[in-house]
Amino acid sequence: MANLQAIRYSRGKLEVLDQLKLPHEHHYDEVSTSEEAFDSIKSMRVRGAPAIAIVAALGHGVELHNGSCTASSSEETISYIESRLDYLKQSRPTAVDLTNAITHLKNTVRSIDAQNNGTVGRDAIISAYVAAAEEIFRKDTETNLSIGEHGSKWLLENAPTKSADGKVSVLTHCNTGSLATSGHGTALGIIRSLHSGGHLHHAFCTETRPYNQGSRLTAFELVYEGIPSTLITDSMAGALFATKKTEKNIAAVIVGADRVVRNGDTANKIGTYALAVLAKYHGVKFIVAAPTTSIDLQTETGAGIKIEERKAEELTQITGAVVGKDGKVDVTRTERVATAHQGIAVWNPAFDVTPAELIDAVVTERGVVVKGADGVFDFKDIMPERWANVVGK
Numbered sequence: 001m002a003n004l005q006a007i008r009y010s011r012g013k014l015e016v017l018d019q020l021k022l023p024h025e026h027h028y029d030e031v032s033t034s035e036e037a038f039d040s041i042k043s044m045r046v047r048g049a050p051a052i053a054i055v056a057a058l059g060h061g062v063e064l065h066n067g068s069c070t071a072s073s074s075e076e077t078i079s080y081i082e083s084r085l086d087y088l089k090q091s092r093p094t095a096v097d098l099t100n101a102i103t104h105l106k107n108t109v110r111s112i113d114a115q116n117n118g119t120v121g122r123d124a125i126i127s128a129y130v131a132a133a134e135e136i137f138r139k140d141t142e143t144n145l146s147i148g149e150h151g152s153k154w155l156l157e158n159a160p161t162k163s164a165d166g167k168v169s170v171l172t173h174c175n176t177g178s179l180a181t182s183g184h185g186t187a188l189g190i191i192r193s194l195h196s197g198g199h200l201h202h203a204f205c206t207e208t209r210p211y212n213q214g215s216r217l218t219a220f221e222l223v224y225e226g227i228p229s230t231l232i233t234d235s236m237a238g239a240l241f242a243t244k245k246t247e248k249n250i251a252a253v254i255v256g257a258d259r260v261v262r263n264g265d266t267a268n269k270i271g272t273y274a275l276a277v278l279a280k281y282h283g284v285k286f287i288v289a290a291p292t293t294s295i296d297l298q299t300e301t302g303a304g305i306k307i308e309e310r311k312a313e314e315l316t317q318i319t320g321a322v323v324g325k326d327g328k329v330d331v332t333r334t335e336r337v338a339t340a341h342q343g344i345a346v347w348n349p350a351f352d353v354t355p356a357e358l359i360d361a362v363v364t365e366r367g368v369v370v371k372g373a374d375g376v377f378d379f380k381d382i383m384p385e386r387w388a389n390v391v392g393k
Helices: 034-042 049-065 074-089 096-115 122-158 187-196 213-224 234-248 272-282 384-390
Strands: 007-010 013-017 028-030 168-172 200-206 229-232 250-255 259-261 266-269 285-289 317-323 329-338 351-354 361-364 367-369
Touching: 007 049, 007 122, 013 049, 028 034, 034 049, 034 074, 049 074, 049 096, 049 122, 074 096, 074 122, 096 122, 122 168, 122 187, 122 250, 122 285, 122 361, 122 367, 168 187, 168 234, 187 200, 187 250, 187 285, 200 213, 200 234, 213 229, 229 234, 234 250, 234 272, 250 272, 266 272, 272 285, 272 351
Parallel strands: 168 200, 168 250, 200 229, 250 285, 285 361
Antiparallel strands: 007 013, 013 028, 259 266, 266 351, 317 329, 361 367
16 A cells, blocks of 8 residues: 655656545645745645644745746845745745745855855755755654654653553544654654554544544554554543543644744644643543644743634635435535534634643654653754754853
């Protein structure tokens, strides 16, 4: 069975899987401009912090490769690239991967220009940009595989409960798999690694209201790959821990992250904070899976994270494929229906912030970070250069 791919890329051509049509239909949108990349991200046809950064970087790379930049000097070329990246940065403000990718790409083009005293020329700058964007894409898969390896090993060593044959069950929230990354995934990557190693008893996934990334996407990935799994609504997690923790050997909640700040506070899909509280009460490990690109050392605590708020209709309406009287899904027909009074006021934050004190481990591609004796996460050892540049020695 072919691996799921949210992003298909060859130099000069980018295709993005329209995740709004999943799980009933596979359709790829061709993205050839920054505007199309912006719209794909903003509309959530592509989502997941790593995938957002990749689509933004490659989307601009495709238009550059295809001749969008008509600047005559290196400085004008850099100015054009930076203006397009600044535009793309506004598509989803909470996920720090996008900001980090944009900063890296800006530094790349500035660096090659400086190394050549401003004489490098437009084509060389564009080539450097495209190569850097492609490297972001390539490295993400390596990163995810490492997160899966580190996370599964740590959980098996620290699981509060296991079955007689050493297997564990886990709960995950939102979608953090191949559809949210270049492949394998972060939190779902850990689950994949547990499963492939023969150590997973069962995976539970939440529905993840209001956008249903869990029921539409994670459930789809789990079934697609034959991983033993069960879907629950968000509000069932407490009951699951209370009644099934011992029977199912539920050892951990594993989530991804849109942003982990310096003290370990973590912004992730709305509902994550509630799961962390429930996990703490029930003695279930709470694990954040995050590449180092998702770690924001500039922001000291979660209070500094800007939380995106989305439109009211995501709570008061829902769109889906029509189920016929015979029980079959008709992918050619979709309907939008009201699920609440259309006049009700709505508060719809896309993310919440889980305090570091509720998190047991942050799993990165460079290893697992746990709290010290002082109860504080310290990311200095896994990212010493960035730490020195931002925080100091």
